[in-house]
Amino acid sequence: MSPEMHKTWEAACLSRQRSYSPYSHFAVGAALKIRNSDLSIGGCNVENASYGGTVCAERSAVFSAVSQGYQDFEFLIVVTDAEPPAVPCAFCLGVLAEFCPPDFPVHLANLAGVERSYRLDELLPHPFKLL
Template sequence: MENASYGLTICAERNAVFQMVAAGEDQIAAILIAGPTEEFLVPCGACRQVIAEFASPETPVYMCDVGGNSRRSTMGELLPYRFSLNS
């Protein structure tokens, strides 16, 4: 949900993770981020942290552009020094 005050927004990635958890799941197998832009969409820092709590460093992240092109990364590449309960 978008809001003029960015601190009050909920990105699609976090919303998807929260819906997953509400449905009783606790592991992310892969992430696909797509939207109507010419650039590859990447998750923001807050989304990276939330995703990392339910994914392994090897979890693939596919970032797509409006033309259907994609770039593959991993959560470990996007957030190499993630915060955890053990931090």
């Protein structure tokens, strides 16, 4: 794992520790490496008693980054304590497709490190586009 990937993986692990997941007990962390920056911006899953109000870690990371003024991402790392590591849901893939090109790297990791890597268009080959 490259030093910048390791740093982003650590950010995703830290975000995972902040997961609010009292219902599923499935803690997820995600972190986006910001292009041309040392920054990695993380997010965690935030569940809600009304399940539909739940937001995944990947979307939390995207919304946090966009809220802080960043929309140009180099790659995403998603961390779970699962084997094989969890793949982002279709909602999150659609949100990623809003900001990221088809060849955007999505790295799936667990607490030992990155296990699998995909391009965004491998996980979501036909994203919804309004225009």
